[in-house]
Amino acid sequence: MTDKLTVKLLSDTPVSRDQFNGTHEDVAQAISDLVTNEDGGKTIGLEGGWGSGKSTIIRILQERLENSKIQTVVFDAWAHEGDPLRRSFLENLLIHLRTQKWIEQKEYARLYEKLTHRVRSSVVNSVPKLGRWSGLIAVSFLLVPIGVSLFNYGFNNSSLVAVILGLLFTVSPVVAVIILSLFTQEFDWTKVLSRKEDITTNSETIEEPNPTSIEFSKLFAEVMNTCLIADESRRIVLILDNLDRVILSDALSIFSSMQTFLHNSPYRTEPWFSRLWIIIPHDRTALEKLWQNGEKDGSVADSFLEKTFQIRFTVPPILVSDWREYMVSELSKAFQGDQIKTQFYEVYRIYAICRSNTRTNTNEKKVIYAPTPREIKLFINQMQAISRQTINVYSLSHIAYFTYLRFYNCKSPERVHAFLLEDEDITKDQRLISLLDDTELRSNLAGMLFNTDVKRARQILLMGPIQEALTTNQQETLVSYRDYDGFWEVLAEVDFTDMVVEPVSLAQTANAIVETRLLEQRPTKYAKEIITKIAYAASQVENWKPLSGDVANGIVSILELSPNYPYLNGKPPRYVVQSKAEISSKVSSTEWRISHEEITL
Structure with missing residues (x-):
C-alpha cells in the first residue's frame, strides 16, 4: 500500500440517533406513544439480537420521554452481576428518584435505611x-x-x-x-x-443483603407510592437491561419479583399502579435459555415470554443497502487516508460474501441476516488490530479477508495455518477472486498470521510441510505446493545437510524431486542452488547403509541431478551414466550392493 494510513478505534457506545433509515426511530416512537397515552402496570418486551440496536432504541426513547413528568430509570443487571440484584435495583431506583427530586432527602434516607436493613446494636x-x-x-x-x-x-x-x-x-x-x-x-x-x-x-450490621420477594414488593410499592401519589401526571418507565446476560439465579429472582408485583399484586388497585411501565430489552435466544430447564422444544420458554410481556416490539433486521452504507461510513471513521476510501466497498463485499458462505452442520445454507451494528464495528476494530501492526504493508481487502478467516471462520492460528496449506485456491469462492486477485495473497495472509515480513512468513508457512513431503517422499503433496507463493524460495532455503545424519531422508528428498520432475518447471535462478545443495549434502554422507530400494533409488536420483559432482575425490562411480531403468534391468542386487560399498568405503 502506498497510501499513508491512519486508524482510529470505533466506540461501541450506543448512539441516540437512528443510523438505519428510521427503523429504530419508528420503534422508539411506538413505545413512547404507548407509555404516554395508555394505562400502565404492564411489561413491554424489546426483542433483538446481540448488538442489534436495542440500546440505541432505548436512548432514543429516553430523549422522546425527556419530560419533568416522566422518568425513565435504566437498571443494567450485567453491571451489577454478583451483587444482590433486588437490592441493587431498588438502590438504583431510589438514587435516581432522589437525584430528580421526586423523593425528598428525608424520605429517601428513611427508605434507604429500610432497604439496607441497618440495625444499630449496643453491647455493654x-x-x-x-x-x-x-x-x-x-x-x-x-x-x-x-x-x-x-x-x-x-x-x-x-x-x-x-x-x-x-x-x-x-x-x-x-x-x-x-x-x-x-x-x-x-x-x-x-x-x-x-x-x-x-x-x-x-456496631452496625445488615441482617440480610437481599430482600425477599415479599419485602421487595412492599418496599417497591412504598417507593412508587411516595414518588407518584403526589402528582397524578407523573409516570415512571423502568428499563431492566441485560437480564438475559446474568446468571440464571439472579435473573430469575428479578423476573419472579416483577411478575409477582405486576400480575398477582394487591397493589393493582393503587392509583399509581397504572402509571408504571416496565421495559425489558432482551435477546430471545438468550432469554429462552433461562427457562429451558433441559427441555428441547422451548415450550416453557415460549409460555414464559407470553405471560411476561403484554406487548413485544422487535428490532427490525437491517436492509442490505442500509448496512452497506453503515459499514462504509464506519470504515471511513476507522481508516483515514488520501486513497484508502476506494477500498471500502471491496471490504464490504468481502465481509458480505464470507458471511453468506456460512453453513450449518448439515452443510445446508443458513438464513443469513444482515450483521448487527455491533458486529460491524467489532469486525472493523479487529481489522485495525492487524493494520496497526502492519501499517501500510497490506491492502484493506487482504486485511479484511484475513480478519474473517482468523476470528470468524478458523478462529485459531493453527486452523488458519492449516487452511492456507490445504487448498491451492484459498479464496474458496469465485466472487472473491476479483476482489482478492493477487499472486501474493497467500504470502500476505501468512505474513499477517505470523506477524512478520512476507519472505519469512513463507518460510514459516511452507518450510515444515515441504520438508516433510521431501523426506517422506510424498510426491503428490509436494506437487500441490509447487504453485504456492514462495515455494521455490522456500525449497532453495532447505538445509539439506541436516539430512546427512539420516541418509534415507536425503535419498527420499532427491527421489521426490526427480520423480515429480519439479526442476523441469523450476525458475532457473533456483535450480542450480537446489541441485548443488543436494549434491554437497550427499558428498558428506559417510555411510548409506542399510541399503534399501528407497535409498538405492535416491542415490541414483542424486547422480542424475548432478552426475559430475566430485562425490569420490573427482572419480564418479562407474554407473553414473546409467539411468535408473538401466540399473534396475542390468544390475543385480548383488552387483548394486558391491557398487554401493565401493562408494561408501
Whole structure:
C-alpha cells in the first residue's frame, strides 16, 4: 500500500440517533406513544439480537420521554452481576428518584435505611476497676499489722504511746471509712475496693443483603407510592437491561419479583399502579435459555415470554443497502487516508460474501441476516488490530479477508495455518477472486498470521510441510505446493545437510524431486542452488547403509541431478551414466550392493 494510513478505534457506545433509515426511530416512537397515552402496570418486551440496536432504541426513547413528568430509570443487571440484584435495583431506583427530586432527602434516607436493613446494636461490658478512694483504704489496711505489733510492744513494756499508736493503726481502715462517709458525698462504702465500669460498643450490621420477594414488593410499592401519589401526571418507565446476560439465579429472582408485583399484586388497585411501565430489552435466544430447564422444544420458554410481556416490539433486521452504507461510513471513521476510501466497498463485499458462505452442520445454507451494528464495528476494530501492526504493508481487502478467516471462520492460528496449506485456491469462492486477485495473497495472509515480513512468513508457512513431503517422499503433496507463493524460495532455503545424519531422508528428498520432475518447471535462478545443495549434502554422507530400494533409488536420483559432482575425490562411480531403468534391468542386487560399498568405503 502506498497510501499513508491512519486508524482510529470505533466506540461501541450506543448512539441516540437512528443510523438505519428510521427503523429504530419508528420503534422508539411506538413505545413512547404507548407509555404516554395508555394505562400502565404492564411489561413491554424489546426483542433483538446481540448488538442489534436495542440500546440505541432505548436512548432514543429516553430523549422522546425527556419530560419533568416522566422518568425513565435504566437498571443494567450485567453491571451489577454478583451483587444482590433486588437490592441493587431498588438502590438504583431510589438514587435516581432522589437525584430528580421526586423523593425528598428525608424520605429517601428513611427508605434507604429500610432497604439496607441497618440495625444499630449496643453491647455493654462490665469491667472491674479500682474505685476512686481505693488507694487510701488500701494504705489503711497496710497499717493494721504495724498497729498490732506496736500495741503488743507497748503493752509488754508499759509504753502508753506505743499502745495508743498501735490501737490507731489497727482500727485505721474503720476510721478511714467513717471519715470519708462523713466528709465525702460521692463515697460509696459498697464500692470501697472496686467498681464496675460500663463500656458501650456500638456496631452496625445488615441482617440480610437481599430482600425477599415479599419485602421487595412492599418496599417497591412504598417507593412508587411516595414518588407518584403526589402528582397524578407523573409516570415512571423502568428499563431492566441485560437480564438475559446474568446468571440464571439472579435473573430469575428479578423476573419472579416483577411478575409477582405486576400480575398477582394487591397493589393493582393503587392509583399509581397504572402509571408504571416496565421495559425489558432482551435477546430471545438468550432469554429462552433461562427457562429451558433441559427441555428441547422451548415450550416453557415460549409460555414464559407470553405471560411476561403484554406487548413485544422487535428490532427490525437491517436492509442490505442500509448496512452497506453503515459499514462504509464506519470504515471511513476507522481508516483515514488520501486513497484508502476506494477500498471500502471491496471490504464490504468481502465481509458480505464470507458471511453468506456460512453453513450449518448439515452443510445446508443458513438464513443469513444482515450483521448487527455491533458486529460491524467489532469486525472493523479487529481489522485495525492487524493494520496497526502492519501499517501500510497490506491492502484493506487482504486485511479484511484475513480478519474473517482468523476470528470468524478458523478462529485459531493453527486452523488458519492449516487452511492456507490445504487448498491451492484459498479464496474458496469465485466472487472473491476479483476482489482478492493477487499472486501474493497467500504470502500476505501468512505474513499477517505470523506477524512478520512476507519472505519469512513463507518460510514459516511452507518450510515444515515441504520438508516433510521431501523426506517422506510424498510426491503428490509436494506437487500441490509447487504453485504456492514462495515455494521455490522456500525449497532453495532447505538445509539439506541436516539430512546427512539420516541418509534415507536425503535419498527420499532427491527421489521426490526427480520423480515429480519439479526442476523441469523450476525458475532457473533456483535450480542450480537446489541441485548443488543436494549434491554437497550427499558428498558428506559417510555411510548409506542399510541399503534399501528407497535409498538405492535416491542415490541414483542424486547422480542424475548432478552426475559430475566430485562425490569420490573427482572419480564418479562407474554407473553414473546409467539411468535408473538401466540399473534396475542390468544390475543385480548383488552387483548394486558391491557398487554401493565401493562408494561408501
